[in-house]
Amino acid sequence: MDDEAPENGKPMHITIPTALTLFRILLLPVMVLVFYAPFRGANIAAAAIFIAAAVTDWLDGWVARRYDMGSAFGAFLDPVADKLMVAVTLFLLVQDNHTPLMAVTSAVIVGREISISALREWMAGIGAHATVRVATIGKVKTVMQIVAIVVLLYQHDLESLRPFYLGETLLVIAAVLTIWSGLQYVRAAWPVLRRQR
Structure with missing residues (x-):
């Protein structure tokens, strides 16, 4: 939850909460690849990646509230990242079980x-x-x-x-x-x- 929308053609400033949310989205393809990886311990690694995503979900909201970094863009991006992570992971689990x-x-x-x-x-x-x-x-x-x-x-x-x-x-x-x-x-x-x- 995070940053300033671009005004008058100025580039958008990426704050720490926004970066954490974007990082969570980037973790998604990594988790998918690890989920299907043939190495021993891939299950533990996939679970660890999901936990990391959950931690960043809590952390970006806390930082945004604590340091007053909330924004309309952050309010949009944060739930999108959450729902993508949950939905894609559930699809993987249903395919596997x-x-x-x-x-x-x-x-x-x-x-x-x-x-x-x-x-x-x-x-x-x-x-x-x-x-x-x-x-x-x-x-x-x-x-x-x-x-x-x-x-x-x-x-x-x-x-x-x-x-x-x-x-x-x-x-x-x-x-x-x-x-x-x-x-x-x-x-x-x-x-x-x-x-x-």
Whole structure:
């Protein structure tokens, strides 16, 4: 969350939060390559890359708030980076563990992210963005989602199914929290939605 939009043809200034967000996006193709790499420990490396991305997600927001570096561009780029990382990683995991439960759970999570992003963008367009702020349950959902994905990435290439079942269970819990937080967003936005019909 981060920098100044270009004005009068001046180049955009890249602040530390913006650089962290861009770094998170650059980690995405690296994680995909590592995920498919044939070397021993690729699963641990992929999980470590995802953890690094999650840490930069927290860090760029903290730096932006602490040092007053927030901007419209940062507000746009940060959630895009988050959703790209989660969606692409879930696609990798479903391809690697193509069970109906994994597919449905991942579809619920990705579908919710797309739907709520569209809702928030529309609300911002009509000047009612404050109505749909991130709720506590949304933050809990995010933490659960990150833990589940890390466990599933670690499980990749392991012979034991125990970590997979743990990761799958955590992902199902994350999907339930995803639906719950999504309904809270819709509930908060509903009065405005009714007026705009």
